[in-house]
Amino acid sequence: MQLATHSDGRPLEFDEASRELTLGGAVLTPSEVVALDKAKALNWTRYDVRETIRKAAKKGTTLGPVSEARGMSDVATGRTISETKYTCKACGRVWYWGKKDQTQNALNAVANAGDSMSPCSCCFPRPQRTVVDPTKCPNCGSRDSESELVVHEV
């Protein structure tokens, strides 16, 4: 499976059987791929696998079977949306934070600021709109959460 093309034309490939990342036939670790990516040397066709590689590099692990990665989708053929998946370390609750939530949060924050500047807020106290902290667990309120980016096909 080809994941990306190096700026010098060599393909970055992933072998599902050996779970090896290779660039033009030479085996690379996930960290080495991330270093190349940071140097903007890679032109990706599989952004979803890129996330998987980044996570593997961060954890210092090798890449698992890519086909098991959540949100496997070919960006060339399908539209995708990405969300951040949070897992609460205290109670195990899982929740998602997407673009829509970010937009609503920003609108609420602006509306709250507008209300507080209104000269009549003393006469007509308005309820504060909720600005959600995405890292806070909706179940137990703990901020001790783990996050990862997930990509869905739409």
Ligand SMILES: [Zn+2]
């Ligand atoms: Zn929790």
